[in-house]
Amino acid sequence: MTDVGSATDWTEAGRKLFAGPCDFFFAAAKSDGLPPVGPPEVAFAGRSNVGKSSLVNALTGRTGLARASNTPGRTQELIFFDLHGKATLVDMPGYGYAAVAKSKSASWGRLIQDYLRGRPSLLRVLLLVDGRHGLKESDHETMRMLDAAAVSYAVALTKxxxxxxxxxxxxxxxxxxxxxxHVAAFPEVLFTSARTGDGVAELRAHIARLLAERGAGAGGAAKLG
Known part of the structure; x- marks a missing residue:
């Protein structure tokens, strides 16, 4: 782990990190169609309609970067965004929507499991949970999947x-x-609101610190200056 120093202003580092451009560059519907490994990746997961797209847009300061479908469960791909070469943000398909066909749900499961198990550049999954309701069984199911894949994850409550x-x-x-x-869970919970911006600076700081501490050895250096 990189020694990043205890005096670092992570809020300011997070602001600088997300002040640059962030652009869509790839969408993958199958595990054999993932983009080549590059900069460190931070993925966003959550139940359908948890506010994932809204929070990604709030983080990056872009109103239309991540687009929410009007039909829950419609998004079936891993969507990759380039954060000006310093990191890759990955928007994962929503889960937990009962109307999705079982065959399609199983396909999403395989795509996600293959991505989690075989992506050396993935530093952490940010699991978004609806703050109005707290953890649901589908969230625990996803966390068990992350535990089994030995992928670090942190929970950000939304709304x-x-x-x-x-x-x-x-x-x-x-x-x-x-x-x-859960054995792979990071012992911290952030409480965010995409609408008011509450908690967004803290989430940016969380990502900036993660990149500084772990990014250099995960597919590319993450320099936050």
């Missing part, structure tokens, strides 16, 4: 603005308790 202020601390505590049952 903070729709949760009463008096309930937020308890929701974070409940989520941390749920994470304690």
């Amino acid at each position: 903070r603005d729709e949760v009463k202020a008096a309930d937020r601390e308890a929701r974070v505590a409940e989520t941390l308790e749920g994470l304690s049952k």
Whole structure:
């Protein structure tokens, strides 16, 4: 692990990291169609309609970078975005939508499992969980998949603005308790709102620190200056 120093201002590093351009460059529907390994990757996963696209847009400061489908479960591909050569953001298909055909759901499962198990540049999955409801069984299923693949992941709660202020601390505590049952989970929970911007700076800082600590040995150096 790279020694990045305890005095680093990670909020400022995160701001600088996401201040540059971020552009779509690849979509993969099959595991044998993934792009070549390049800069360090951070992937975003979550239930359908969790607000994943909105949060990716808020992080990058782009209103239409990640596009949400009007039909939950429609997106079937891994979508890759180039963060000005310093990192790759990967938007993963949503899960947990009952109306999706089992055959299609199984296909998504194979694509995701193959990606998780065979992608050396993947540093961490950010698992987005609806802050209004907390962890669901489908979230735990995904976390068990990540545990089995030995992929580090962290939970970011979404829709903070729709949760009463008096309930937020308890929701974070409940989520941390749920994470304690999973071996690959990072022991931290971020509470975000794409609409108000709450928690976005903290999530950028989380990613900047991750890249600084682990990025240099994961398919390319991540210089945040």
